[in-house]
Amino acid sequence: MKIEVFLKYLLKYIPVLLIFMSFFSVLYATTESVPYEMINFFLDENADYDDHVLIVDKSLQTVWLYQVTKTPFQLSLLSQYPVTTGKNRGDKEKKGDLKTPEGFYLIEGEIPKTRLTPMYGSGAFPINYPNSIDQYLKKKGNGIWLHGTDKALTPYDTEGCVRFDNHELEALSKYFNFTKTPVIICDVIHWVSVEQLQKESLMLKNMIVEWKEAWESQDLASYLQFYHTDFYTENLKMNFERWARYKERINGKRSHIQIELKHPKFFYSKDYLLVEFNQAYNSSTYSDVGKKSMLWKKEEDNWLILREEWNGYAIPVKSELKIDFENQLPEALDELLKN
Numbered sequence: 001m002k003i004e005v006f007l008k009y010l011l012k013y014i015p016v017l018l019i020f021m022s023f024f025s026v027l028y029a030t031t032e033s034v035p036y037e038m039i040n041f042f043l044d045e046n047a048d049y050d051d052h053v054l055i056v057d058k059s060l061q062t063v064w065l066y067q068v069t070k071t072p073f074q075l076s077l078l079s080q081y082p083v084t085t086g087k088n089r090g091d092k093e094k095k096g097d098l099k100t101p102e103g104f105y106l107i108e109g110e111i112p113k114t115r116l117t118p119m120y121g122s123g124a125f126p127i128n129y130p131n132s133i134d135q136y137l138k139k140k141g142n143g144i145w146l147h148g149t150d151k152a153l154t155p156y157d158t159e160g161c162v163r164f165d166n167h168e169l170e171a172l173s174k175y176f177n178f179t180k181t182p183v184i185i186c187d188v189i190h191w192v193s194v195e196q197l198q199k200e201s202l203m204l205k206n207m208i209v210e211w212k213e214a215w216e217s218q219d220l221a222s223y224l225q226f227y228h229t230d231f232y233t234e235n236l237k238m239n240f241e242r243w244a245r246y247k248e249r250i251n252g253k254r255s256h257i258q259i260e261l262k263h264p265k266f267f268y269s270k271d272y273l274l275v276e277f278n279q280a281y282n283s284s285t286y287s288d289v290g291k292k293s294m295l296w297k298k299e300e301d302n303w304l305i306l307r308e309e310w311n312g313y314a315i316p317v318k319s320e321l322k323i324d325f326e327n328q329l330p331e332a333l334d335e336l337l338k339n
Helices: 002-032 038-044 131-134 166-173 193-218 220-224 240-252 332-338
Strands: 052-057 062-070 071-080 103-106 125-126 145-147 182-185 227-233 257-269 272-283 287-299 302-313
Touching: 038 103, 038 182, 038 193, 038 257, 052 131, 071 166, 071 193, 103 257, 125 166, 131 257, 131 332, 166 240, 166 302, 193 220, 193 272, 193 302, 220 240, 227 257
Parallel strands: 052 182, 227 302
Antiparallel strands: 052 062, 062 071, 103 182, 125 145, 257 272, 272 287, 287 302
């Protein structure tokens, strides 16, 4: 009889226990670790992100609001609320797929409830889907909002937006700084230590230097190890095989290559890294300067270049002329590289 009573009370209070365990596990995570997706705070120290961040875990149908302290880096949990996301699971790829996008986004602004139908409740806050990486990947669709509701929240019940209780969205919106407040949306949050995130960001920055040095060495095998077999460049309409033959032919014509990179910018979103920088290229027969963008994809523990695009200004030169960022740049090129 005592066992039956014990089991009855255990079953009654298990849901409450689970809620408390979930809360304290998240609270522990805030003091000991951070979401991997926050690596953008380490990759680009000049990025003007707000000191508050929203993190949505689709698998838990939950949002957390954290305050970010940058020196030393740590997160402080301010609030936690239930949400509902797209009716279909997985990452958004096209318009009408009823999926909520996954990645790193920013809140763009506010649409007041006076301009919306009642289904959006207390108002809406659009995010910048598709972001720059989504656009590279040719993801379609738009109009992804954080918004209120006119009914009770039901898990996985939107057409792709993130839906909130009205009062809770109003409470969160006090912390929104338009175009600066990050919204990180994950299927499952990947928690890591701050130290691990610092090491990872340094590794990614060094990776670009190693790629540059492999290019300068004219060792084709070492250089091509940085490229994904699905690589494609829109500029030259080349896949990996054509790119390899093209680089082999170019290397055969030039006795030396020297590359200078300036002002690199990094942006991470769901297993992809977009890197943009100013580049000066010098060789025995040709030099140019301009802007390069590269999309890297994470494959298990490796990062490989999936896309590479170039916006340059070619300059016919004599062999003794060297282009650099400090001198010998025509005024038009100097103006180009200021941005």
